[in-house]
Amino acid sequence: MAAPSATTKMSKVEKKLKKKQIKFRDMLEKNEGIQITETPTKIICVHNGGLDNSVSREEISTALDKNGSLIDVIMLPKKPYSIVCFKTTEDATKCCEEFNGLALPPDGKRKHSVILYLSYVNKVPSNILPCKDLPPGLIILENFVSEAEENQLISSLHWQNDNQMKHREVLHYGYEFRYDINDVDADDPLPQSIPTECNAILQKALQTGYVKHLPDQLTVNKYVQGQGIPPHVDTPPAFEDGIMSLSLLFQIVMEFSHPGGQQISVLLPRRSLLIMTGESRYLWTHGITPRKSDIITTAEGLDLVMRETRVSFTFRKIIHPKDRIGRIVPFQTSDLSIMLPKCDTDAEKLENSHVQQVYEEIADHFSGTRHTPWPKISQFIKDMPVGSLMADIGCGNGKYLGLNQSVYEVGSDRSVNLSEICHGRSHEVYVGDVLHIPLRSSSFDFCICIAVIHHMSTQERREAAIIELLRILRSGGKLLIYVWAMEQERHKIKSKYLKESKLHNTDKDQSLCSNVNCSDKLTSEESASKENAYQGDSQVMNHKSENDSNSKLACDSQSNKKDLLDSSDRKGTEETTVSQADNKTNGCLTVHKNRTYFQQQDVLVPWERKDQDNNTTSFHRYYHVFKEGELEEMCGRISGCHVLEKYYDQGNWAVIVQKQ
Known part of the structure; x- marks a missing residue:
C-alpha cells in the first residue's frame, strides 16, 4: 500500500492496515530476509497468504488477478506468505490499492477467514533469488558451448510420443534411467548410445580436470514453462562423481539444499555446463521448483524473467552393480x-x-x-x-x-x-x-x-x-x-x-x-x-x-x-x-x-x-x-x-x- 501523503489523515482502517504491515515487515526482515519498501515494485509480498495459513495458489491468483496482469504466484513450504509477480509496477500498485486488507473466507482446509496484507518488496528470500555462493564442489562453466553447437545438439534429438513423462519429455541414451528405482539396468544397454554430436563437448569437459570419467549414460529432459523436477540426489552408489548438466535454449534457477537446512539458489545460464562434484554431488539435493518465472537481480534491482522452454543434457558414468560391493560412497549421512x-x-x-x-x-x-x-x-x-x-x-x-x-x-x-x-x-x-x-x-x-x-x-x-x-x-x-x-x-x-x-x-x-x-x-x-x-x-x-x-x-x-x-x-x-x-x-x-x-x-x-x-x-x-x-x-x-x-x-x- 502506498504511503499516504503528510496532509492526508489516515482512517482507522488504514491505520490498522499500516500497523499490521509494519508488524509483518519487521518479522519478515528479521526471519526471512525479505525487504519491504514503500516504493512500488512489480513484486509484492502477500502476508497471511501462504501455505502455512492453508491458503492455496489458486486462491491468491483468483483474488488478486482481476485483469490478467498477474504473472506468477510463488509459494514456499511452511511459510505464511507468498510472493506475487505482476507484469508492470502499475499493475502491482493497482493490486495493492484495491486488495490490501482483503479477507479470504473459510474453506474446506481452513476453518477461519484470513486477511491478506500486501507490501512491495525489493529483496526476496535467498532460496528464491539466485546466489553468487555455490555449494562446495559445484562448478558452473558459462558459455561452455557455442550457439552453433547448441543448435546442432537440439537438432540431433528426435522426440516421440513415448518420450513423454507425466510432466515433461525425456530421452535416454546409453542406458535408460529408471525413475522407479532411480538407477539404470547396467546389464541392459540401449541400442542408442550417446549421440556423436556430444563427443567434442565431453572431451572438452574432461580437459577441465573437474570430470574424471567419460560418461556412458545421457538423459535429456525438455521443460516447458511451469515445469520442474523435485529435489533429489542422483543415486550415490549408481554413478561416478562428476555429474554434468548442460542447459540449452534457456536459463533456469536450480535450488540446492543441504541436509542441515541450508538452501542456495543457483542461476544456470543458457549454454552453461553444471558439474556436480564432491559434496554438491553426494550430499546436497538439487531440484527445480515448477513455476512460470524466476526472480533475478539486475543493476536496477529485482527483475522478473518469464521462463521459456529449456532442454537439459545430463551426463553420467554408471557404476556396475558388481563394482559397487564394498565401495565407500563419499559424504554419506551416517553417524x-x-x-x-x-x-x-x-x-x-x-x-x-x-x-x-x-x-x-x-x-x-x-x-x-x-x-x-x-x-x-x-x-x-x-x-x-x-x-x-x-x-x-x-x-x-x-x-x-x-x-x-x-x-x-x-x-x-x-x-x-x-x-x-x-x-x-x-x-x-x-x-x-x-x-x-x-x-x-x-x-x-x-x-x-x-x-x-x-x-x-x-x-x-x-x-x-x-x-x-x-x-x-x-x-x-x-x-x-x-x-x-x-x-x-x-x-x-x-x-x-x-x-x-x-x-x-x-x-x-x-x-x-x-x-x-x-x-x-x-x-x-x-x-x-x-x-x-x-x-x-x-x-x-x-x-x-x-x-x-x-x-x-x-x-x-x-x-x-x-x-x-x-x-x-x-x-x-x-x-x-x-x-x-x-x-x-x-x-x-x-x-x-x-x-x-x-x-x-x-x-x-x-x-x-x-x-x-x-x-x-x-x-x-x-x-x-x-x-x-x-x-x-x-x-x-x-x-x-x-x-x-x-x-x-x-x-x-x-x-x-x-x-x-
Missing part, C-alpha cells in the same frame, strides 16, 4: 558412533536413545499429526463382537481407542507424554513396554500393535515382542500387526510416503508413525501439505537439540535374554530371515533420506525441526523396515502363532494372526 546392536544391552541403549527419548521429546507435535485412523485398522476394530476385550499396545495418542464403543479396551505406550495425551482424552492407558506387558495371560480377545515392532533393533527382540503380544491373548484371540515396509512401491504405485516427496527431496521412506525420489512435478502447494494421510516417519518441526554423542553402544556378554525367547515358544531352530549385515555399512547405521526409497533395512530416520532462529535440529529414530514375506515368516516361526491374513497397506506390511 559412525551409532552401530548396529550386537547384543541385547546394545539394543536397549539404541532403542532408548533413538526411539523412546525421541518420542518423549516430540510427543505433542507428533500427536498433532496423528488424527485420522486408517480404514483397514478401523474395520478390524469395528468388526469385534460386542463385549470383546481389546488391547492396543503402542497406542501413541490413542487414535484407535474409542472407535468401537461396544468393546472394552485398554491401551499402553512406552512414552509417558503420549500416555498423558491419551489420559486427557479419557482413554484407559498405562505406560508400558511391549517386551514386558503387565497384563494377565490369556485374557484378551483382540490385540493391535501398530508401528511398534519395527522399532525393535534385533530379530530376537522383534520375535520376543510378538511372543509377548500372543501371551495376553486367549486361545483363538486375534492380533493385528503393522510394520513399515522396505518396498515403498507396489505394482507401480508409490506409497503415500513417497508421493509426499513433493515436500522435500528425491529418493524413498514411510511408516505408520510419522510424517524426503521423485514424482515428476510438484507444486509448492502440494509439497507443503501438512496433513498426514498416513503414519510415515519424518516431520519438519521445532525442537531443541538431541545429543547423539552418548549413543556409542557397548556389547554385553549377557546376550539374548533367553527367558523371553525360550525355544519352546518357537517352531524348529532359530532362523535369521534378513541379516542386519546386509546393510553393508561396516556395522554403522545410516541416516535415511526422507521421502526416498530405502537402501538398507536398518536405518535412522530423521525428524527435523527448526527453532525460532531458523536453526535445524535432527532427531533420529531407529527403524527396521520389513521386506515382503519377512513379517509372516517371523510369525510362522513362533509356536502357537497362526497367520490368518497378510497384506500391504500404504507402505506397510500387515498380518492378522490367531493364537492357537
